[in-house]
Amino acid sequence: MLHDLLIAPFTEFEFMRRALAGSVALSLGAGPVGVFLMLRRMSLVGDAMAHAVLPGAAIGYLAAGLSLGWMTFGGLAAGVIVALLAGVVTRTTHLREDASLAAFYLISLALGVTLVSLRGSNLDLLHVLFGTVLALDDPTLLLIASIASVSLVTLALIYRPLVLECVDPGFLRSISPAGGPTHIVFLILVVLNLVGGFHALGTLLAVGLMMLPAIAARFWTQDISLLVAVATLIGIGSGIAGLLVSFHAGLPAGPAIILAAGAAYLLSLAFGIQGGLLTRLIPRRHLEA
Amino acid sequence: MSAAIRFHDLTLGYDRHPVIHHLDGAVRRGSLTAVVGPNGAGKSTLLKGIVGTLKPLQGKVTVEAGRQHVAWLPQAADVDRSFPINVYDLVSMGLLRGSGLFGGIGRRDRHRIEEAVAAVGLTGFEDRAIGTLSGGQMQRALFARLLLQDAQVILLDEPLTAIDAKTAADLLALVRRWHSEERTVVAVLHDLDTVRSMFPETLLVAREAVAWGATGEVLTAENLLRARRMLEAPDRSAETCARAA
Numbered sequence: 211m212l213h214d215l216l217i218a219p220f221t222e223f224e225f226m227r228r229a230l231a232g233s234v235a236l237s238l239g240a241g242p243v244g245v246f247l248m249l250r251r252m253s254l255v256g257d258a259m260a261h262a263v264l265p266g267a268a269i270g271y272l273a274a275g276l277s278l279g280w281m282t283f284g285g286l287a288a289g290v291i292v293a294l295l296a297g298v299v300t301r302t303t304h305l306r307e308d309a310s311l312a313a314f315y316l317i318s319l320a321l322g323v324t325l326v327s328l329r330g331s332n333l334d335l336l337h338v339l340f341g342t343v344l345a346l347d348d349p350t351l352l353l354i355a356s357i358a359s360v361s362l363v364t365l366a367l368i369y370r371p372l373v374l375e376c377v378d379p380g381f382l383r384s385i386s387p388a389g390g391p392t393h394i395v396f397l398i399l400v401v402l403n404l405v406g407g408f409h410a411l412g413t414l415l416a417v418g419l420m421m422l423p424a425i426a427a428r429f430w431t432q433d434i435s436l437l438v439a440v441a442t443l444i445g446i447g448s449g450i451a452g453l454l455v456s457f458h459a460g461l462p463a464g465p466a467i468i469l470a471a472g473a474a475y476l477l478s479l480a481f482g483i484q485g486g487l488l489t490r491l492i493p494r495r496h497l498e499a
Numbered sequence: 500m501s502a503a504i505r506f507h508d509l510t511l512g513y514d515r516h517p518v519i520h521h522l523d524g525a526v527r528r529g530s531l532t533a534v535v536g537p538n539g540a541g542k543s544t545l546l547k548g549i550v551g552t553l554k555p556l557q558g559k560v561t562v563e564a565g566r567q568h569v570a571w572l573p574q575a576a577d578v579d580r581s582f583p584i585n586v587y588d589l590v591s592m593g594l595l596r597g598s599g600l601f602g603g604i605g606r607r608d609r610h611r612i613e614e615a616v617a618a619v620g621l622t623g624f625e626d627r628a629i630g631t632l633s634g635g636q637m638q639r640a641l642f643a644r645l646l647l648q649d650a651q652v653i654l655l656d657e658p659l660t661a662i663d664a665k666t667a668a669d670l671l672a673l674v675r676r677w678h679s680e681e682r683t684v685v686a687v688l689h690d691l692d693t694v695r696s697m698f699p700e701t702l703l704v705a706r707e708a709v710a711w712g713a714t715g716e717v718l719t720a721e722n723l724l725r726a727r728r729m730l731e732a733p734d735r736s737a738e739t740c741a742r743a744a
Contacts, residue, residue: 249582249583370595373582373584373588374592374595376582377582377584377589377592377629378573378577378578378579378592379577380547380552380571380573380577381571381573381578381592381644383550383552384550384551384569384571386595386596431583432583432628432630433583433585434582434583434584437583
């Protein structure tokens, strides 16, 4: 019974195994990136960047149809351009980064939807917006896995300046000029993971697997290394749970994965040992010291 | 006089509005200087100019030994206390200039971190998240980070604000130790009694230098009154400064 419920869908159907591999790879890259986005108080920046990727992917689609390479390159280029433009505006005017990003991503999103509607059918638009996690081919899987690998290695390299930029940016500026470049590299990682994510989940949901596990993890630990690990595990768990629910209930897989991550967040909010609602409602006896 | 820091017609500010302007002079090497003045006088801005995180609107500031030999204690409010990092990791950041942002921390470094934590009386707190520390404990941790930086020029921005008398005494003992080691210390302070009792030299600012020299000669009633009167809010309709280059 349990085997049929939990294991059989993956052993019997290749498309489910591919979807699982894609979700795991996405979680490995996007989970840690999401943790740093949250800790830098940039949770909604991920959402903005996910929308910013759309016009690039649309231009890639207009140029070559549903081509992995063109849509990836287009999405990546659009995301990086929006991130850099927002960065330049933030550093040269009095606008804060969230405001300049909001301006550019809204322009981007409107442009993207217009471009897709110029040529595509509604089905194509749905593909770009909501992804095709149950139809991941070898090149797409390789792309997502490569992005996860690049993300983990890059995060390891920029870990210290990234942490310092969050905790004490003034101190980092006083000892090193690495703050600015680190911020740009980090934003490029965000874009890379969103581009990987939009092939599986679409632009609108890609940010879900990045942010929801990270925010849920905050309710379980105060240690940054553990935060990264817990967020990644929640992402992987959401992938598995979402795919199974989608398989058995006949629901669309992408939204089911994000809903599973949403459920993980709500459970963490209720039962998390670090500031969850239950610990506040039923406080435990205090310690001696 | 051998100078550690020189100001050449230095004007610092934001959006063309000077916060402190046309400052000339030098901080003597090995000196212990207090920077005092009313709120908004430009004290913290001056330290940001020295450390290089704020570019001058005009003129320049020179650190003779080079900026890599400057350690800066920012105001405690500038540190994000909600970030999930413990005392040990916060203190270890003091090694980054020496080890580089990507270098490892070896056994000798770990010993130095433990010594710095012990010197500020935080042994046993190494694993505590910084968000759980009191204001005084947090300031002790930031002083431990300063100790590890082992810098020739040390800038302290309101190091004694909102901490108890015992912590203040312990931290001032560290300042005395740095002074005895002939390091140059510049501290922004509000408590004039502490300044009079411990700091031989004082710079009184109110958007420009009001007085600078021996503390007894600077902190006169007349100078302090002048400083209060000179402090004006930035004027949105201000004309271009006649001395602007």
